[in-house]
Amino acid sequence: MKLWRDHSATSHQQTLPFTARRKRGEQLTQTDVLIGMLRAARTKREPLQLPEIMKAGIAQHGARFKEIRDRGFRVENEMERSADGVVRSRYWLRFDPELDKGRE
Numbered sequence: 063m064k065l066w067r068d069h070s071a072t073s074h075q076q077t078l079p080f081t082a083r084r085k086r087g088e089q090l091t092q093t094d095v096l097i098g099m100l101r102a103a104r105t106k107r108e109p110l111q112l113p114e115i116m117k118a119g120i121a122q123h124g125a126r127f128k129e130i131r132d133r134g135f136r137v138e139n140e141m142e143r144s145a146d147g148v149v150r151s152r153y154w155l156r157f158d159p160e161l162d163k164g165r166e
Contacts, residue, residue: 092120093129100130100137100155109140109152127153134159 095118103110115123130137136157142150 096126104155109154112151
């Protein structure tokens with residue numbers, strides 16, 4: 063079942079500066095947007111923070127991460143609970159099969 067798989071990027075998401083462009087005629091997906099966000103964060107040697115994902119409007123971000131991992135990306139989730147009970151979630155792109163060939 064392809065429920066929510068390859069979910070199209072919204073017009074707002076298509077204008078984000080870190081969005082990877084697809085080949086001509088291919089539809090940009092929210093998974094592509096999330097990969098672009100992970101790559102941009104990794105370039106800065108920072109994790110991608112959950113509030114950034116929410117601000118970009120990624121629907122069902124857990125499902126998007128599954129799609130990313132199914133494509134061979136290695137993404138680590140780090141969670142931290144503050145003293146006041148706030149849970150902070152961040153994501154690190156550890157391996158990118160499209161850019162890190164032969165580096166693993």
